[in-house]
Amino acid sequence: MDFLEQIKTLKEQFRSDSKFPLPGEFENVVISGMGGSGIAGRIFQELYHGKPIIVNDGYEIPEWVNASTLFVAISYSGNTEETISATAKAHSAGANIVKISSGGKLSKLPGLQVTVPGGVQPRSALGYLLSPLLNSFGLLSPARDRVYRLIGSVDDDSSFLKSIASEIADSQLIPLILTLPGFTSTGIRWKTQFNENAKLMAFSLNFPELDHNDIMAFEKSYLREKFFPIVIGDTANEQITKRVRITSELTGFEFSTIRPRGESLLEKVLYTIHCGDYLSYYTSLFRKLDPEDVGIIEKLKSELAS
Amino acid sequence: MDFLEQIKTLKEQFRSDSKFPLPGEFENVVISGMGGSGIAGRIFQELYHGKPIIVNDGYEIPEWVNASTLFVAISYSGNTEETISATAKAHSAGANIVKISSGGKLSKLPGLQVTVPGGVQPRSALGYLLSPLLNSFGLLSPARDRVYRLIGSVDDDSSFLKSIASEIADSQLIPLILTLPGFTSTGIRWKTQFNENAKLMAFSLNFPELDHNDIMAFEKSYLREKFFPIVIGDTANEQITKRVRITSELTGFEFSTIRPRGESLLEKVLYTIHCGDYLSYYTSLFRKLDPEDVGIIEKLKSELAS
Incomplete structure (x- = not known):
């Protein structure tokens, strides 16, 4: 799929009825994710007003995370090292864990896994990543x-x-x-x-x-x-x-x-x-550039891993 | 006081033992403030890890604010219209209200008032605005x-x-x-x-x-x-x-x-x-400019009020 075709899949992505069960009781929501995956958390934070939502974009988690926290990890690839680190820590802290990814290491961690379709760039997968949140809190269906x-x-x-x-x-x-x-x-x-x-x-x-x-x-x-x-x-x-x-x-x-x-x-x-x-x-x-190219980010990731 | 003298008052400002009593129980903290006052909330958010803290910078408040919320309004002048609006709404929502200001309209609103010394630019009053938060949560005295x-x-x-x-x-x-x-x-x-x-x-x-x-x-x-x-x-x-x-x-x-x-x-x-x-x-x-001058902001405020 070329990049324009990827962009054009967005409207179909919001047809998804993918969702996850909410915990019986929780006081706050932490959404952990980076870049094109993390933005789904920031958008949801601005659309859902029922509980405090904190967006987390790093290796660590807030110290107050506990069993009263719904912790949602979002990584399209499932291999974002910050999000994997944060999710493992949230699990140790006793949080209710939900993971949204197309697979990867994240999908193997403890917690409820929501697997979304792969095959596009993370930043073109916004509908896949955001729909499970919107659906689980009942926000998408009235507007779909x-x-x-x-x-x-x-x-x-x-x-x-x-x-x-x-x-x-x-x-x-x-x-x-x-x-x-x-x-x-x-x-x-x-x-x-x-x-x-x-x-x-x-x-x-x-x-x-x-x-x-x-x-x-x-x-x-x-x-x-x-x-x-x-x-x-x-x-x-x-x-x-x-x-x-x-x-x-x-x-x-x-x-x-x-x-x-x-x-x-x-x-x-x-x-x-x-x-x-x-x-x-x-x-x-x-600007005569390739919109799909994110070579520098890939290079950084491979140097970080080495 | 010229602007450099104002900057030099900062270390003394952190000698303050100004504080407020915390509510018996609360689930989250909302700190509402704009500009040079609001930054105190953002700094506190990064230093205190015991509860979820949400920083609010506008006229509205999150819909989930209720009696389980400690709502701290910060406005050095006490006359910031966004913070006054947000504080009135937090009061209606039943939140525990604390206000930090040198006076102004905010000081007259319901809630616990912490009055700090006036006389400098808001952005030079960071110690006055931040100390009551740090003191009330026990963060400042070990490091003072x-x-x-x-x-x-x-x-x-x-x-x-x-x-x-x-x-x-x-x-x-x-x-x-x-x-x-x-x-x-x-x-x-x-x-x-x-x-x-x-x-x-x-x-x-x-x-x-x-x-x-x-x-x-x-x-x-x-x-x-x-x-x-x-x-x-x-x-x-x-x-x-x-x-x-x-x-x-x-x-x-x-x-x-x-x-x-x-x-x-x-x-x-x-x-x-x-x-x-x-x-x-x-x-x-x-750059041969006056560091203290914020004429444009003052002009905007007066046009907004007219």
């Missing part, structure tokens, strides 16, 4: 048909993203994603897709926090010449809407804006994420 | 004397930071802070100090997560020409040490490194944070 159509609408017409990608590639500017509340994880996903697909540094900042610090640097014209700001998300909060407008006026930045489609935050987030998939893909093509 | 000496050692000799600041200012590069585990909040503090004091965009990335995405963009020489990477922290984890070395080799980046002094993570973090205070302060002077 709309999610399918919304994601499909980007597959059908991504020309508006192609033109932004062309601007980014031509300008050689650094994508600077400015997110509205609810879209923090979407901003991180966009950033990492720019990193891996387009081989560009990229950063995401969040309203209203950025108005307390970053804004002090927005005003300098030599910095304006370094960044390509894009606002993502929508909001019903009037103060946030005012902040975006005033920030733009005070700084003289012109913000490109991607308005999410969909009814619920879940739908809007998945729609906007898929826009970022295409945007980073096209940016890569305009 | 060493913290005083370590922070004081930076006040006594910051010449090594002055020379890095000179390089950053001359190069016009974007500070890119690469943190080791335990120093994520320190990286965010450095970034925001560069924003507010030096009026520079700056970003922090964390090992090992950056090896899963950002590293794909590190290799491009035109990007190397845009960033000034600085590694902060130390680690006993050999895989992390290998990652830093291999990442540097693979990307051809030369990393400046700030090695923390101190025995515990608490001491190392506070020492390293104070290094960042001076680094951003000197960078501002070399």
Whole structure:
């Protein structure tokens, strides 16, 4: 499958009804994962509001993890060394363990295994990795048909993203994603897709926090010449809407804006994420790079193991 | 007090034994705050490992907040509109409320009030804002004397930071802070100090997560020409040490490194944070800017209120 075909499998991935049984009682959820797998945890954290969720991205686990914790390990390959280490520690701490992977060493560790289909790059497997979480907490089924159509609408017409990608590639500017509340994880996903697909540094900042610090640097014209700001998300909060407008006026930045489609935050987030998939893909093509290539990451992994 | 004098009050601020009584039982802690106040919550989150801590930076609160939550609101002025909004909602949700401020509207809201001395910029009040948290959870007193000496050692000799600041200012590069585990909040503090004091965009990335995405963009020489990477922290984890070395080799980046002094993570973090205070302060002077000026933020606040 070439990379564009991989991107196009996303809507089908959300048709999955894969799920796992929740423990009878638990006080908090830790989701452990790195990179293209860990982002599923960050997105879920922003969509599920029933319990505290902590996202863990390293070898260690929080010291408070115990039998009251639902610990979900996510590694598409099942061979991510940080996630394997963290999962073994969570098991020792007595946590309820669920593992989501396409196989690998993780699938052999103690705990409940959810095996998802392999065959694509981890960052193109978001639907496989996120669906078991959404399904187990009852979030996906009410929205499944709309999610399918919304994601499909980007597959059908991504020309508006192609033109932004062309601007980014031509300008050689650094994508600077400015997110509205609810879209923090979407901003991180966009950033990492720019990193891996387009081989560009990229950063995401969040309203209203950025108005307390970053804004002090927005005003300098030599910095304006370094960044390509894009606002993502929508909001019903009037103060946030005012902040975006005033920030733009005070700084003289012109913000490109991607308005999410969909009814619920879940739908809007998945729609906007898929826009970022295409945007980073096209940016890569305009830069005459291979969007699929992650050779440096592979090389690092093999040197780490040696 | 001029800004350098404000910076020099930090070591005295940690002499405070200000504290608040903890609720008899609680399952989780939410710390709500923005900018130079909110960073105290992020630092505490990384230093206290007894309960899940969620840092909240906006108008809303997580839906799961209830009577089992210790909700700590931090706003140095006491007039931060996001924190006031979040605190009122936490009160309605039945949470145990503690407020840390030098006064302001927040001090009038229901809940236990911890009033700290006023008179400096919020970002120079970190010790006032962080000490009540550290004291209440018993973290500060075992380290208080060493913290005083370590922070004081930076006040006594910051010449090594002055020379890095000179390089950053001359190069016009974007500070890119690469943190080791335990120093994520320190990286965010450095970034925001560069924003507010030096009026520079700056970003922090964390090992090992950056090896899963950002590293794909590190290799491009035109990007190397845009960033000034600085590694902060130390680690006993050999895989992390290998990652830093291999990442540097693979990307051809030369990393400046700030090695923390101190025995515990608490001491190392506070020492390293104070290094960042001076680094951003000197960078501002070399750029011929006023480190204290945050006129844009003040202007935004007044336009928001109108």
